[in-house]
């Protein structure tokens with residue numbers, strides 16, 4: 808069969824929904840957490856959490872979505888304050904965050920992880 812423009816169109820029609828469905832749960836977690844804690848989301852962005860943790864999917868930093876340790880708000884806060892170096896990877900300390908910002912970003916992380924229902 809010759810792969811013409813119609814073939815590519817057909818292929819896109821099949822692939823795009825598959826890609827959208829595969830990405831949906833993560834996007835939804837981010838959207839829900841943002842709606843619940845808009846301030847926390849802003850702090851998550853301005854302090855680069857979003858980049859290291861790839862919007863909760865886990866990249867350089869740990870995965871957040873579905874992470875069972877992140878049920879515990881006190882644990883989340885202590886990790887943000889203290890940071891941690893494991894092997895070559897480093898979670899910086901954010902001890903300088905104002906108390907209110909710490910609270911907001913921790914609540915956002917808990918919601919992003921999926922433990923605030």
Ligand code: HEC
Pocket residue numbers: 850851854855856857859860867868869870874876882883886887891892893896897898899901912913916
């Ligand atoms: C420079 C990259 C980097 C930045 C920026 C960063 N993190 Fe992390 N974070 C990490 C790494 C790496 C780990 C994993 C350390 C480990 O293995 O325990 C981690 C771990 C964590 C954990 C514990 C996860 C677990 O499963 O125990 C929490 C919570 C967390 N980060 C929240 C944040 C928040 C909130 C911010 C922004 C204020 C932030 N991180 C910014 C790299 C980063």
